[in-house]
Amino acid sequence: xxxxxxxxxxxxxxxxxxxxxxxxxxxxxxxxxxxxxxxxxxxxxxxxxxxxxxxxxxxxxxxxxxxxxxxxxxxxxxxxxxxxxxxxxxxxxxxxxxxxxxxxxxxxxxxx
Amino acid sequence: xxxxxxxxxxxxxxxxxxxxxxxxxxxxxxxxxxxxxxxxxxxxxxxxxxxxxxxxxxxxxxxxxxxxxxxxxxxxxxxxxxxxxxxxxxxxxxxxxxxxxxxxxxxxxx
Numbered sequence: 526x527x528x529x530x531x532x533x534x535x536x537x538x539x540x541x542x543x544x545x546x547x548x549x550x551x552x553x554x555x556x557x558x559x560x561x562x563x564x565x566x567x568x569x570x571x572x573x574x575x576x577x578x579x580x581x582x583x584x585x586x587x588x589x590x591x592x593x594x595x596x597x598x599x600x601x602x603x604x605x606x607x608x609x610x611x612x613x614x615x616x617x618x619x620x621x622x623x624x625x626x627x628x629x630x631x632x633x634x635x636x637x
Numbered sequence: 638x639x640x641x642x643x644x645x646x647x648x649x650x651x652x653x654x655x656x657x658x659x660x661x662x663x664x665x666x667x668x669x670x671x672x673x674x675x676x677x678x679x680x681x682x683x684x685x686x687x688x689x690x691x692x693x694x695x696x697x698x699x700x701x702x703x704x705x706x707x708x709x710x711x712x713x714x715x716x717x718x719x720x721x722x723x724x725x726x727x728x729x730x731x732x733x734x735x736x737x738x739x740x741x742x743x744x745x746x747x
Contacts, residue, residue, distance in 0.1 A: 568681065568737040581734055615680050626735060628680030
């Protein structure tokens with residue numbers, strides 16, 4: 526049973542396209558997150574939702590829009606993709622904000 | 638804005654204990670020390686956390702100094718599968734986010 530799952534695992538697309546990454550957790554957690562890991566391997570938080578409510582929105586271009594249809598899902602939609610958006614995106618969840626986060630396997634996004 | 642300092646890399650022999658140091662000299666009273674690791678191409682994995690007392694679970698032990706300014710993660714019997722980047726993170730009860738630094742790249746050698 527996969528605790529935190531993401532689809533797709535790999536995503537290759539061209540500049541200017543719009544794409545979505547989906548995340549689902551079956552742990553019954555209240556809080557979900559999106560992180561970005563760039564080529565230098567630094568992991569930075571982008572967004573956090575608690576009970577479908579946005580609680581963290583780091584300095585992320587507004588081309589990135591998270592959507593949480595319910596507690597178990599937090600999707601990431603990206604408009605007008607740019608080369609610099611190429612990275613690995615990780616979804617995570619936790620029962621209580623911040624603590625013991627469980628991460629998904631990541632989505633490697635390549636923008637050409 | 639990482640609040641911790643870790644050595645960039647270390648090697649360990651398979652079957653031996655791996656001791657990973659972390660300095661967090663500015664830690665405040667309500668902040669926990671968390672450890673995560675990231676095996677190549679996988680998502681980060683929670684290992685252990687502590688506030689003041691030493692902690693042990695099935696994966697590792699965490700030793701926190703009395704002044705709480707530093708800690709050591711101990712992998713008691715390192716295996717090749719423990720090769721990963723290990724992150725030491727200070728996290729407060731009022732925080733919402735984990736701030737990952739560069740971590741320590743641990744290579745376990747046969």
